[in-house]
Amino acid sequence: xxxxxxxLFTLSLSFLHCQGSENELSFQPDAAPESHIxxxxxxxxxxxxxxxxxxxxxxxxxxxxxxIEKIATILLDQGWKSDDPEIQxxxxxxxxxxxxxxxxxxxxxxxxxxxxxxxxxALNLLSRYQNxxxxxxLHRAMSSNHLLIRLEAAFQLAENKDxxxxxxxxxxxxxxxxxxxxxxAELYALVGTPQAKKNLRKLLxxxxxxxxxxxxxxxAENEHDDFLxxxxxxxxxxxxxxxxxxxxxxxxxxxxxxxxxxxxxxxSPHQNVQVAALKALYKLGRVEFKEKMELLxxxxxxxxxxxxxxxxxxxxxxxxxLTSSNPHVQLNAAFALLELGDSRCLPIIYRVLLRNxxxxxxxxxxxxxxxxxxxxxxxxxxxxLKDTPLALEIxxxxxxxxxxxxxxxxxxxxxxxxxxxxxxxxxDLVPTLASLLENHPTQAAITLLKKHQQKAGAPLIxxxxxxxxxxxxxxGPYGDNLRQWVAHQQNIDLIRFRPxxxxxxxxxxxxxxxxxxxTSRLLIExxxxxxxxxxxKGVDTLISIIKTGNSKNKYALIGLLMxxxx
Numbered sequence: 001x002x003x004x005x006x007x008l009f010t011l012s013l014s015f016l017h018c019q020g021s022e023n024e025l026s027f028q029p030d031a032a033p034e035s036h037i038x039x040x041x042x043x044x045x046x047x048x049x050x051x052x053x054x055x056x057x058x059x060x061x062x063x064x065x066x067x068i069e070k071i072a073t074i075l076l077d078q079g080w081k082s083d084d085p086e087i088q089x090x091x092x093x094x095x096x097x098x099x100x101x102x103x104x105x106x107x108x109x110x111x112x113x114x115x116x117x118x119x120x121x122a123l124n125l126l127s128r129y130q131n132x133x134x135x136x137x138l139h140r141a142m143s144s145n146h147l148l149i150r151l152e153a154a155f156q157l158a159e160n161k162d163x164x165x166x167x168x169x170x171x172x173x174x175x176x177x178x179x180x181x182x183x184x185a186e187l188y189a190l191v192g193t194p195q196a197k198k199n200l201r202k203l204l205x206x207x208x209x210x211x212x213x214x215x216x217x218x219x220a221e222n223e224h225d226d227f228l229x230x231x232x233x234x235x236x237x238x239x240x241x242x243x244x245x246x247x248x249x250x251x252x253x254x255x256x257x258x259x260x261x262x263x264x265x266x267x268s269p270h271q272n273v274q275v276a277a278l279k280a281l282y283k284l285g286r287v288e289f290k291e292k293m294e295l296l297x298x299x300x301x302x303x304x305x306x307x308x309x310x311x312x313x314x315x316x317x318x319x320x321x322l323t324s325s326n327p328h329v330q331l332n333a334a335f336a337l338l339e340l341g342d343s344r345c346l347p348i349i350y351r352v353l354l355r356n357x358x359x360x361x362x363x364x365x366x367x368x369x370x371x372x373x374x375x376x377x378x379x380x381x382x383x384x385l386k387d388t389p390l391a392l393e394i395x396x397x398x399x400x401x402x403x404x405x406x407x408x409x410x411x412x413x414x415x416x417x418x419x420x421x422x423x424x425x426x427x428d429l430v431p432t433l434a435s436l437l438e439n440h441p442t443q444a445a446i447t448l449l450k451k452h453q454q455k456a457g458a459p460l461i462x463x464x465x466x467x468x469x470x471x472x473x474x475x476g477p478y479g480d481n482l483r484q485w486v487a488h489q490q491n492i493d494l495i496r497f498r499p500x501x502x503x504x505x506x507x508x509x510x511x512x513x514x515x516x517x518x519t520s521r522l523l524i525e526x527x528x529x530x531x532x533x534x535x536x537k538g539v540d541t542l543i544s545i546i547k548t549g550n551s552k553n554k555y556a557l558i559g560l561l562m563x564x565x566x
Contacts, residue, residue: 034067041074046554050547054540063539065565072562073102079555080106087552088118094559096125097524100566103559104133111137116146123149127156135162142168147176151183158190166191170199181206182214189218197224204230213245213370220249228255235261240270244369247273251280259284271296272367275303279372282311290314297321300329302374303367309336319344331362332374341408346417349406353399353417354424361385361395400432407436415448422452427460427518431525434464441472453478459485460518467522471529479538486526486541489549527557531564539564 033056040049049071057063076098079091092110095103110122123141126134138160141153150172157165169191173184185203188196203215204227216234219227228250235246235258247265250258262284265277275296281289294317296304305321308314314336321333322344334348352362361381364373375398378384378391385391403421406414421433437445446469452458453465463485469478530538542561546554 034064037067038070038074041071044078046075047547050543054543054547057540063536063565068565069100069102069562072098072100072558075558076103076106076555076562080109084552085115085118087555088113088115089121090552090556092118092121092125094556094562096128096559097556098559098562100562101129103562104129108133108137111141116149119144119146119149120152123152123156127160130160135160138162139164139168142172154187155190158187161191166193166196178208178211181208181211185211185214185218186221189215189222189224192222192224197226200224200227201230204234209239209242213242216242216245216249217371220252223253225253225255228253228258232258232261235265240268240273241369243268243273244270244276244367245371247276247280248369248371251276251283254284256284259286266292271301272303272369272372275301275307275367276369276371278304279307279310287311297333300324300326302328302332302365302376303372305329305332306336306374307372309339312340315340315342315344318342322348328374328376331377335375335402335405338402338405338409343409343413346409346413349402350417350420352402353421353426353429355426355428361392362398363391363394364398396428399429403429403432403436407440411442411444415444418445419448419451422448422455422458422461425458425461430461430464431518431521434468438468438471446472446474450474450476453481460522463526464522467526467529482526482529483537483541486523486538486545489523489545524556524560527560531560 033052037049037052037056040046040052053064053067053071076091076095079087079094082088082091088110091106095106104126107122107126111119111126113119113122119141123138126137128134138153138157142150142157144150144153154165154169154172157168166188169184169187173181181203185200188200188203200215200219203211206212206215212234216231219231231246231249231253232255235243235250237243243265247262250262259281262277262281265273268274268277275293278289278293278296282293290308290311290313293304293307293311294314297308297314297317298321305318308318318333318337318340319342321329322337324330324333330348331352334345334352337345338349359379359381361378362375363378365376366373378395381392381395406417409417418433418437421429426433437449449465449469452461453469455462455465463482466478466481466485469476470482527538527542530542539561542557542564546557546561549557
């Protein structure tokens with residue numbers, strides 16, 4: 001009997017759907033508004049359903065949060081079942097940003113989809129929940145056919161200190177070529193259990209020097225000072241790359257008993273070993289060795305120049321290097337001065353942060369022992385890096401990091417730089433700059449935001465300034481301006497995301513995550529602000545854009561709406 005009733009109900013819905021708009025309208029008076037809205041959602045008439053909801057809201061003068069949640073879950077379910085990869089990506093983003101456990105199944109299914117990129121994104125979004133669902137999916141991902149997926153899942157398990165992480169990592173390591181074993185040193189160091197440390201000890205004696213170096217540096221980064229006797233012993237080996245890594249590790253682990261050993265390494269014929277030893281001695285409080293580092297820097301050693309960024313009192317030496325004819329020397333001296341908060345770096349930093357016709361990218365290079373880094377400029381980047389598409393994203397990360405350091409300069413210098421970035425419309429840096437100004441809302445910063453809030457011909461800058469002033473609750477038309485801009489984004493292009501860096505290209509400050517590009521990010525941040533301030537007008541605008549805007553964007557934006565009602 002129950003099966004018969006269900007079949008009858010299904011046939012009735014199909015009949016009504018086939019009758020067209022006239023019968024659809026005749027259905028409404030006989031059913032509760034909520035039921036009709038959900039019916040429209042189930043048959044794919046999202047715009048009509050949302051219009052009905054807006055009418056319902058007008059009549060009741062209040063939002064029905066339970067109904068909104070049902071609308072959102074239906075739409076996200078439809079998006080995930082789509083065959084369009086762009087819709088699936090936006091649905092994953094919407095499910096993740098909703099922070100609603102009713103969307104967890106989408107993220108879980110995402111870890112099993114056929115596209116590795118979507119699997120990686122689903123894994124990352126799911127791991128933020130840190131619950132049993134996430135753990136099960138991470139373990140399931142360890143049987144993926146794609147090595148990148150398994151490595152990412154292993155990294156998440158290790159970082160979360162999952163009790164079964166070690167077994168999964170050992171099983172994966174047994175299946176890959178030894179050329180990849182350098183990646184496993186960090187995983188064992190993250191897990192940090194006695195058995196994981198036992199595996200690390202084996203890597204420290206591996207025949208491949210690159211594996212040993214990876215183990216040494218991972219031990220240092222994860223503060224495993226119980227390995228100090230082994231690292232001291234390894235530092236006596238004659239390979240300069242390994243000696244450099246050991247010196248760096250001894251300094252990082254604050255091993256005071258290694259000062260004489262490090263002093264001995266200063267006699268090495270290899271400058272990278274000397275730089276690493278000097279840097280370690282300085283960290284151990286032997287500030288008198290700064291002068292020796294300055295001597296190496298004056299010889300244009302790029303690793304030495306970059307290392308002076310940690311050493312107070314070296315500002316004048318670095319400032320003198322700014323006049324070098326070598327552009328790489330200038331670049332590294334400027335960044336070192338920036339780390340020290342010295343405004344003499346600004347002429348070079350302006351050239352790094354302000355785009356120009358020369359099309360220059362900035363990348364990090366590593367020393368032979370992988371423990372020292374310096375910057376290099378790559379001219380004609382679009383041509384020279386055409387086979388390395390992620391390089392431009394890495395360059396943007398470096399420029400964003402420089403902007404963060406610039407916050408430590410005197411306020412007048414930082415605000416002058418911010419003003420120049422706004423004036424020259426450096427759109428790729430505007431989101432980071434707006435965030436910095438919001439987090440340091442001095443009167444001078446607010447004045448600068450108000451100045452560029454009226455900037456003609458630069459809608460992105462103008463509206464980011466509106467956004468920050470609205471968030472800071474400054475009196476003025478900023479909320480209205482922002483809502484007006486958002487309302488005009490009905491037909492905005494598809495929400496786009498910046499490239500995500502794989503495990504081996506990330507540094508400690510960058511995670512694998514979806515970061516929207518400039519305009520997309522502004523749109524999403526504007527809605528997030530409306531949500532967090534419970535701005536009914538902003539929420540109404542969000543519903544309108546979901547209803548009439550780009551048909552693919554709705555799968556991302558509905559996640560924001562879902563979060564708004566929690």
